Amino acid sequence: MGYVNGVNLLPSTGEFTYGTTDRTGQRVNEPSAVSVNTYAGQSAHRTDLDLAIDQLIAAFPACTTVAVVCAWFGNSTSVRSCQIYPSTTYLNNNTIINPATGMPWPMLAHSFYFWNGSAYAPDQWRVSGLNETSAGLIPISQTGTSFTYGGTPSDQSIVECIVDLKARGLRVVFYPFILMDAPGKPWRGRISYFSPDVSAAAASAVTAFLGSAATSQFTRDNVNKTVSYSGSPTDFTYRRMILHYANLCIVAGGVDLFLIGSEFRGLETIRGPSWTVSGGGPPASWDYPFVTALVSHSRRRCAKCFRYGRVYQGHDESSQPDFVRGRLVGLDGNQSR
Numbered sequence: 001m002g003y004v005n006g007v008n009l010l011p012s013t014g015e016f017t018y019g020t021t022d023r024t025g026q027r028v029n030e031p032s033a034v035s036v037n038t039y040a041g042q043s044a045h046r047t048d049l050d051l052a053i054d055q056l057i058a059a060f061p062a063c064t065t066v067a068v069v070c071a072w073f074g075n076s077t078s079v080r081s082c083q084i085y086p087s088t089t090y091l092n093n094n095t096i097i098n099p100a101t102g103m104p105w106p107m108l109a110h111s112f113y114f115w116n117g118s119a120y121a122p123d124q125w126r127v128s129g130l131n132e133t134s135a136g137l138i139p140i141s142q143t144g145t146s147f148t149y150g151g152t153p154s155d156q157s158i159v160e161c162i163v164d165l166k167a168r169g170l171r172v173v174f175y176p177f178i179l180m181d182a183p184g185k186p187w188r189g190r191i192s193y194f195s196p197d198v199s200a201a202a203a204s205a206v207t208a209f210l211g212s213a214a215t216s217q218f219t220r221d222n223v224n225k226t227v228s229y230s231g232s233p234t235d236f237t238y239r240r241m242i243l244h245y246a247n248l249c250i251v252a253g254g255v256d257l258f259l260i261g262s263e264f265r266g267l268e269t270i271r272g273p274s275w276t277v278s279g280g281g282p283p284a285s286w287d288y289p290f291v292t293a294l295v296s297h298s299r300r301r302c303a304k305c306f307r308y309g310r311v312y313q314g315h316d317e318s319s320q321p322d323f324v325r326g327r328l329v330g331l332d333g334n335q336s337r
Contacts, residue, residue: 006065
């Protein structure tokens with residue numbers, strides 16, 4: 001086939017889609033556990049990731065780089081109220097209602113099992129100190145019995161995936177991704193501030209969206225291939241997501257490139273109180289709170305987690321450069337206002 005030197009690894013969701021260990025899962029309204037990552041059925045306990053990467057290398061031998069795309073969710077296009085959170089389609093916390101009784105389905109002893117070489121042993125979905133039994137998880141929306149999205153990949157599966165890709169001699173990019181679970185399923189680039197900006201209120205809204213998670217609140221767990229978080233379990237903010245994955249990549253042995261801020265066009269255009277127009281006077285003040293935060297994250301926080309890797313603001317390839325109140329964005333290489 002043609003020359004392809006890099007790919008994005010999708011779908012970005014699926015609790016154990018990226019795992020190299022065979023796992024089964026059972027929802028509270030299902031009779032038994034079934035496979036969650038061996039659908040291709042090529043051989044006993046061979047996961048879909050293993051097969052997919054083998055096929056990638058065979059089809060595109062010039063491929064040297066794989067970007068692992070991993071999704072959390074956003075639930076509003078308003079920066080004032082948007083939460084950024086992980087979730088699972090296997091909630092096991094007394095919140096799933098049995099329509100026949102109007103009561104919650106009984107909790108299962110275990111939602112997941114992994115193949116340990118001789119038998120299936122209990123396992124959990126783990127993301128940033130949360131698991132499927134945690135209180136306060138925001139459920140993924142459904143249409144009838146079908147989920148809008150798969151669940152956030154479990155930390156263990158991300159670690160397994162990165163380790164496997166590196167063992168194959170591939171360079172690894174980690175790509176934290178936001179899927180919008182909000183009415184109309186909007187693009188994440190539409191998250192913005194829908195009142196007049198150039199104000200302290202606009203800057204405060206961005207600060208709340210980012211959250212207050214600190215590097216000291218994350219603890220790497222190399223045994224269980226996860227990262228715990230000592231802040232509020234329901235601190236569903238962007239900084240928590242980024243710092244969580246910066247640490248998880250270290251658990252996996254590091255990555256070659258870590259992306260932040262991809263396609264957040266609406267957030268990047270929000271202006272703080274010090275912003276001034278350019279031209280016809282003193283030098284302009286480029287007060288963009290979200291852009292400033294991305295720079296701070298890459299230099300002071302994420303970079304501390306990588307000895308050899310790089311942190312990069314993901315480029316916006318959108319074909320709609322001017323949808324946000326007629327404004328164009330400078331951070332991704334487009335003309336600013």
